[in-house]
Amino acid sequence: MEPGNGTRISEFLLLGLSEEPELQPLILGLFLSMYLITVLGNLLMILAVSSDPHLHTPMYFFLSNLSFVDICFTSTTIPKMLVNIQTQSKVITYEGCITQMYFFTLFAELDVYLLTVMAYDRFVAICHPLHYTVIMHPRLCGLLVLVSWTICVLNALLHSVLVLRLSFCTDLKIPHFFCELNQMIQLACSDAFLNNMVLYFVTVLLGGGSLAGVLYSYSKIVFSICAMSSAQGKYKAFSACASHLSVVSLFYCTIIGVYLSSAVTHSSQSSATASVMYTVVTPMLNPFIYSLRNKDIKGVLKRFFAVAGTKGTIVLRLKKCP
Template identity: 65%
Template sequence: METRNQTDVSEFFLLGLTDNPELQPLLFCLFLTMYLVTVLGNLLIILAISCDSHLHTPMYLFLSNLSFTDICMSTATIPKMLLNIQAQNQSITYAGCLTQMCFVLVFACWENFLLVTMAYDRYVAICHPLRYTVIMNPPLCGLLVLLSLFLSVVNALLLSLMVLRLSFCKDLEIPHFFCELAQVIKLACSDTLINNILLYFVGSLFGVVPFSGIIFSYAQIVSSVLRMPSAGAKLKAFSTCGSHLSMVSLFYGTGLGVYISSLAAGSSRKTAVASVMYGVVPQMMNPFIYSLRNRDMKGALRKLISGISFL
């Protein structure tokens, strides 16, 4: 097979979720709807938090940033997929593929770190309530958000720029609906050992460590709640964690499901279908989780929608 240097590669081909032309219009409508719901839902969350002074707290600061990452994550993948379906063209330029890959890595990693930060916020609120405002002060909250973004950008640039050292063959078809790093590395004809080692090392580091932090935080929370004498206090403490736990379960659960399916699936196309569960569904569901399970968020959304309707 003829080897081509990365500088000679002009485009890749995103095969998408299916090659059945009859299903393409259905997929277009489905993903367009999911994208609009994701953007509008998360935008409402951001506006509601911005407009309601009662929600100017660390927890909602992190939530607004999480909603922003959800919008960006979906925007990095779905519009290109919709454009390809409409144009009946599966191509994406080499530069476009690397850019998309980098943005997906940035926002997926940032969401991961934000979930850990939100777990720490809940830990301080429940285990150290009297010192909450002192510990979770505005400078620290801002620093946590910026640090999460910085680490995410460094991670994404490192993994994406390492792809530049690879040479590719003629077969540049990606059995996915976006440029996923692991799938792009599989297309390389040159030695990918360093890329794979780096991918698994960073994936383990930025996956296991944050998840362990969440587990530790909730272990401390459960221990503290069980020591509370009042059943009402216990219920209130657990209710403040319900939305975040649902988001954590959805994010890590779908990610683990995709990993398992990639090991068990007989084709990469099946893995692509499973990847919708972590690349699209959590971002769409997060606004519903917080708006349905959080009383303060419900009230803020009602005020926002009422204010918009009077304009």
């Protein structure tokens, strides 16, 4: 866009997590490892759900969608960060920055919406078990995912279009490892009142609405579990939503912690470091949380690795044969 001095902005500088040269190899190795674990773990989750007909249920349908979104979520930021560290460059083009901001906003919001939809699924399963298959039919599940995608695509597009109208001056340094919407607005030297108003309004409306939906669903679940007379029934009901509750708690607590810490310290660098929790760590841990507490997922993965190991042994024996 046209900045104050009349020249066109062509690139920004991503300052990353640290500017210390001796820390760059450590950061590169750490984030490369976390990224590979995230992609592999979520791909295995998608493979497990798609390969076993017994897992073709609403809960696992939403889980596979969450795994896909988590892969996309981390892929919008980490690869560019790794390339910049490897090439010792902090540059990202203007177009690349807008594109990264759009997809980051899209997939971050999709994470929130899918967690909300999954909370509703657990609410129906525990509070209305006899009507679960009637309520959570495949058409409704597909519609919930489609509506989530539509809202998030339009919202991310709205924020991107509003950023395109901003002008930027000479300070083009982003104290983050990716182009984050709020950081972009703060860099603008033109009036960003409309951007801030839309950002706050959408955050309260969509983010607050999603959080309220999760809290309402789990409040009903807790009351329903407490009303059960059987200890075995309580344990079974709690186990059915424990994994999702763990993921929801981790995701929302890290986001709230990031914004509270940035509000207290007023440090963009501290905020960038704290944001690693919900942008990298949470998507990496999600598959482990679901698989470790889920007998169905563990069973499918064990059979998959057993078959893969058997095929590998047969191939090796065939190669040894003259």
